[in-house]
Amino acid sequence: MNKNLRWIVLFAPLVLFIALAAFLLKGLGSDPTKLDSALINEPVPAFKTVDLYDTSIVYDESVLKGKPILLNVWATWCPTCRAEHEFLNQLASEGIPIVGLNYKDDSRGKAVNWLNTLGDPYTINLFDPEGEVAFEFGVYGAPETYFIDEQGVIRYRHVGDVNARNWQSTLKPIYEQLKQEAQ
Amino acid sequence: MSRFISLLFLLSTFVFCAAAEDAVSRSFENEQQRETYQQLIKELRCPKCQNQNIADSNAPLAEDMRDKSYEMLKAGKSKQEIIEFMVDRYGNFVHYKPPFTAATAVLWFGPVVILIIGIGVAVLLTRKKKEQTALTPEERAQLEQLRKNDND
Numbered sequence: 001m002n003k004n005l006r007w008i009v010l011f012a013p014l015v016l017f018i019a020l021a022a023f024l025l026k027g028l029g030s031d032p033t034k035l036d037s038a039l040i041n042e043p044v045p046a047f048k049t050v051d052l053y054d055t056s057i058v059y060d061e062s063v064l065k066g067k068p069i070l071l072n073v074w075a076t077w078c079p080t081c082r083a084e085h086e087f088l089n090q091l092a093s094e095g096i097p098i099v100g101l102n103y104k105d106d107s108r109g110k111a112v113n114w115l116n117t118l119g120d121p122y123t124i125n126l127f128d129p130e131g132e133v134a135f136e137f138g139v140y141g142a143p144e145t146y147f148i149d150e151q152g153v154i155r156y157r158h159v160g161d162v163n164a165r166n167w168q169s170t171l172k173p174i175y176e177q178l179k180q181e182a183q
Numbered sequence: 184m185s186r187f188i189s190l191l192f193l194l195s196t197f198v199f200c201a202a203a204e205d206a207v208s209r210s211f212e213n214e215q216q217r218e219t220y221q222q223l224i225k226e227l228r229c230p231k232c233q234n235q236n237i238a239d240s241n242a243p244l245a246e247d248m249r250d251k252s253y254e255m256l257k258a259g260k261s262k263q264e265i266i267e268f269m270v271d272r273y274g275n276f277v278h279y280k281p282p283f284t285a286a287t288a289v290l291w292f293g294p295v296v297i298l299i300i301g302i303g304v305a306v307l308l309t310r311k312k313k314e315q316t317a318l319t320p321e322e323r324a325q326l327e328q329l330r331k332n333d334n335d
Contacts, residue, residue: 009304105241
């Protein structure tokens with residue numbers, strides 16, 4: 001037998017084993033509750049819904065186009081949303097446009113009251129009592145934050161709270177990139 | 184132990200009841216539509232409570248997905264159309280029968296490839312052994328000689 005071939009046959013199982021172990025190890029560290037969105041690099045889905053404060057105002061998907069924005073899905077029944085609220089206020093004060101999607105909340109009054117007492121970081125407040133808009137986005141919990149580019153294309157979905165740490169490490173660079181592309 | 188088993192049995196009947204009740208309490212145009220609905224809610228996976236189908240899950244999202252499936256069936260959509268609708272929004276994760284794609288190919292072919300490698304290695308090793316045990320003509324002559332001497 002050829003000497004090279006011998007070496008290949010000898011080490012192939014080891015290489016295969018290391019590759020398999022690396023693959024499985026990667027799976028071990030990942031959080032199975034964090035799903036990739038099916039809508040990455042897809043335009044925002046069409047929807048129609050009303051304003052949280054004034055239900056006579058009707059919005060559609062065009063409010064999510066024109067500049068890079070964040071779409072934050074929240075509800076008063078969601079404790080993690082409470083945890084991230086302060087940070088969203090801070091992002092808003094830095095001039096980052098965040099659209100709020102109030103998702104299947106207990107009541108409109110409760111949601112309005114929450115924003116009045118804790119502060120309103122949102123440039124627009126979408127009201128989605130039946131979760132119909134959220135369904136179009138593939139929302140499966142709250143909070144979720146979508147990063148939408150200038151063209152209205154969904155570029156990233158963050159599941160769970162936005163905080164100073166993950167903003168600095170992951171989310172801010174994504175937002176900065178969308179801003180750069182828009183220029 | 185027997186108490187544990189009976190508890191399991193009791194709990195399992197609850198699960199079946201929940202799924203069956205949902206299909207019974209809704210009205211369908213015919214039995215076939217009811218059947219399709221039952222298949223759908225068993226095949227669709229709840230993204231929130233990840234290892235349950237939407238028939239078994241009581242999560243609000245699973246409820247919404249059941250409602251949506253029902254509405255779409257009533258609107259004349261086929262089972263495949265409803266599955267595609269869900270997959271478009273929630274990804275392949277949502278269907279318990281994942282499609283054949285580049286990413287899932289390794290799952291389908293992996294075992295076969297490993298089996299082929301195994302058989303290949305086994306064949307290679309046994310063949311090598313045979314080569315080593317085979318005698319050269321000189322050795323064979325020597326052996327013949329030895330045998331002859333022994334017989335004498």
